[in-house]
Amino acid sequence: MLGSFTLWMEVAMWVVMGSMAANLLVDLFKMVTGGKFSTDFVLGYLKDMVYYVLPLLLLAGLAAMDVTGWLVLVGYYLGALAVLLKYLMDLKGKL
Numbered sequence: 001m002l003g004s005f006t007l008w009m010e011v012a013m014w015v016v017m018g019s020m021a022a023n024l025l026v027d028l029f030k031m032v033t034g035g036k037f038s039t040d041f042v043l044g045y046l047k048d049m050v051y052y053v054l055p056l057l058l059l060a061g062l063a064a065m066d067v068t069g070w071l072v073l074v075g076y077y078l079g080a081l082a083v084l085l086k087y088l089m090d091l092k093g094k095l
Helices: 007-034 040-065 071-094
Strands: none
């Protein structure tokens, strides 16, 4: 399934994963400096992987079967943009 990634699809996935990692690091830093460390925050990120990243991977696999050649790609890029905006707004609220 990952063989159907185009260059820009891969870049979009790295941006999504990078924004998730930045959000994770900010949460981890705030917990360590705040003195209350909990492992429950990891479950939220695992849930986000299932809710946000897995559908993007499914759309990447469906892109090879798209007869129009652009319909699934538009959905993929809109989904990646929505996840990026979600995490950027989360980061803005935390900082």
